[in-house]
Amino acid sequence: MWMLILLFIVVLIIFGPGKLPDVGAGMGRAIREFRSASHEVTGAAVQATDTSAPAGRTAESNGVATAAQSTDRQPSLR
Template identity: 45%
Template sequence: MPFGIGIWEMLILLLVLLLVFGPKRLPEMGRQLGRGMREFKDSVTGTGKDDDDAAELPPPEPVEAEPAESASATRERDTVA
């Protein structure tokens, strides 16, 4: 057994976990632990796809240019003489 834990210690630990978290949450916690370990392994080994590749950004919207008259009028109002 890993870390010198015997079969009886493992059974007691599982019984305590069952009493604390209940039978409905234990499978969910096991799946989350497995996903976390898999993501950690993938990030350390460099396998798997990058997050940047998965997220596709929409194309930028075209920006309309301001008419020359409104830009000069705005500049005249903002200046202080």
């Protein structure tokens, strides 16, 4: 808690009481834009993975098994 108070005092000294609301508003706007951009990227990634393998249509259901799926035993460590 004391670090936040110290940080607030340093910011107050650097920017002054007149600029402090502008600095806070700018930081809030930047955080909001970053969050919206990260949500867009996450949504696009989820949408891309949903469209690449439609429900009920996987390689295994098409009769094609991958090498990892067809191998039943683990390699020995000898």
